[in-house]
Amino acid sequence: MPVSQRFTHAVMVATVALTLVVGGGQAVFGQDSSESEQDKESEASIPFALPQSGPFNPADIEIKNDQSIADWFRSAHADAAADAFRHWDEEEEITAVCATCHSGEGFRDYHGLDGTVAGSVEGPISTGGVVDCGTCHNSGLADIEEIAFPSGLMHPVQGVEASCMTCHQGRTAGSNVESAIMGLELDTPNPELRFINPHYATAAATWLGGYGGSGYHYDGKTYSGRFFHARPVSSCVSCHEPHTLEVEFEPCLTCHQANEPADIRIARQSYDGSGDTAKGIRSDIQANAALLLDMIKSYASEVVEAPIVYDGTRYPYFFADANGDGLADQADGRPVAYNSWTPRGLRATYNWKLVTSDPGNYAHNPPYMLELLYDSIENLSAPLGRDMKDFGLLR
Ligand code: HEC
Ligand code: HEC
Ligand code: HEC
Ligand code: HEC
Ligand code: HEC
Secondary structure, eight states, X not given: OOHHHXXXXXXXXXXXXXXXXXXXXXXXXXXXXXXXXXXXXXXXTSSSOOOSSOSOXXXXXXXXXXXXXXXXXXXXXXXXXXXXXXXXXXXXXXXXXXXXXXXXXXXXXXXXXTSSOTTSOOOOBOXXXXXXXXXXXXXXXXXXXXXXXXXXXXXXXXXXXXXXXXXXXXXXXXXXXXXXXXXXXXXXXXXXXXXXXXXXXXXXXXXXXXXXXXXXXXTTOOOOOOOOOOGGGOSHHHHXXXXXXXXXXXXXXXXXXXXXXXXXXXXXXXXXXXXXXXXOHHHHXXXXXXXXXXXXXXXXXXXXXXXXXXXXXXXXXXEEOTTOSSSOOEETTEEOBOOOOOHHHHHHHHHHHHXXXXXXXXXXXXXXXXXXXXXXXHHHHHHHTOOHHHHTOOO
């Protein structure tokens, strides 16, 4: 869509969705998704919806709404051209299981905010939707008391967090990996095994840690739970401006000394064996993730004798490389998905992907990330004959 058209669309979505009731600088959330196309057309020409009654200062309201729309419009949530919203264009309808998180309309359907049964998408959900105003500005959100996670956990929520927690929870749990590999020989490749992809932008899964159960948990290990952080930064929107989605760095400086979020560190010990405790904790997580990916590759070529390559731009990300030249094997003009997974390799790779699927992992839950990486590295080091002590890692 050309930019001008996208903007008209954005304003349309905004005005339709906000049956705005603003008073005393506070937004009260309302939405509507049941209007006919014709209503939408006529409302689209009204730039801002006005509140029903005062006291209010119309100028204030207009500016605030305007700012919110402009902020939202340049965020990923409004990016109607993104694959996250266009993936279903050819089918002309968003697959029900995907719609919950890939369109405001689907989200409302899933939670029963459109009058349908809660807990499932009845559909059909049309393509072309984004994370619109009515996803978060919805009086029905206040009645949602808990959100189901892929592990089966029902996590209690309040207010707008119901929205973030629904869509940023990922699509898998460690228990999915566990059932897939149950009863299989640890180091024997099994052509029936497929890569299990935790999905994307899995911030809420990271945040809930071991309690959320998103990672593969090794036997005999304990895992950190939810990252409580500190009271003023204990919810998604205490760090992320809800419209731009950006992290406001200023407030961090009340408690941290750093130039940017990536430089923040509290830990006094080095987790990655570098001994460098001046750098941000993010670097430790990244270093251990890089080591784990190296070990996944070594394990595939040395132990399984079926080399693997990773290509972050193509689903399912891991490909076969029989001749070990570092390039994916091709068949019918397409790369061949890796088909020699062993239980040991699959679970470590799953953890690696989960950790790296969340670019904010270091702020969302550093202990849980470090634990998953450490345990996965440790588990692969045994068949590779590597001594954990040589890496100097801490858990
Ligand atoms: C629990 C919520 C949720 C469900 C269910 C879900 N997704 Fe997603 N998906 C997301 C989020 C959040 C992102 C955004 C990642 C980003 O781009 O930052 C995403 C991103 C994507 C992308 C873009 C990936 C990229 O690299 O930019 C595709 C494609 C996608 N999902 C496909 C699907 C399909 C197909 C289904 C159904 C089979 C599905 N999703 C179900 C939450 C979900
Ligand atoms: C991802 C969720 C989300 C989406 C999407 C969203 N908002 Fe908001 N909005 C919020 C939250 C949360 C607040 C409360 C902010 C606070 O308490 O500081 C808010 C506050 C507001 C306010 C009050 C002023 C302010 O900035 O605090 C207005 C007006 C507003 N939103 C309008 C909109 C409009 C118009 C859209 C669509 C263009 C939109 N919002 C989309 C979450 C969202
Ligand atoms: C209906 C599902 C949905 C809801 C609700 C939702 N998000 Fe998102 N979010 C997405 C999708 C899909 C993307 C990726 C969009 C894209 O690729 O353009 C995304 C992107 C993001 C990004 C930016 C990722 C990037 O690539 O820049 C952040 C940060 C984010 N969301 C935070 C939040 C927060 C905080 C909330 C709650 C206030 C929230 N989201 C609510 C689905 C959702
Ligand atoms: C302590 C502050 C903090 C809290 C709380 C927090 N985040 Fe983040 N988040 C960050 C930082 C820092 C980043 C990485 C910097 C960035 O990408 O802007 C980030 C990154 C993200 C990203 C990836 C953005 C991208 O560029 O792809 C998403 C999505 C996200 N957060 C969603 C959430 C959700 C959903 C919640 C609540 C479950 C949440 N965050 C809670 C600080 C926080
Ligand atoms: C009120 C004080 C406070 C504020 C404000 C605050 N933090 Fe923190 N932060 C802490 C405390 C305390 C810890 C240690 C928590 C723990 O380990 O349980 C921490 C830990 C962290 C860590 C992990 C550091 C490590 O070495 O493990 C990161 C990253 C982080 N904060 C990022 C942020 C970001 C980004 C912001 C701003 C969006 C922020 N914090 C705002 C108090 C705060």
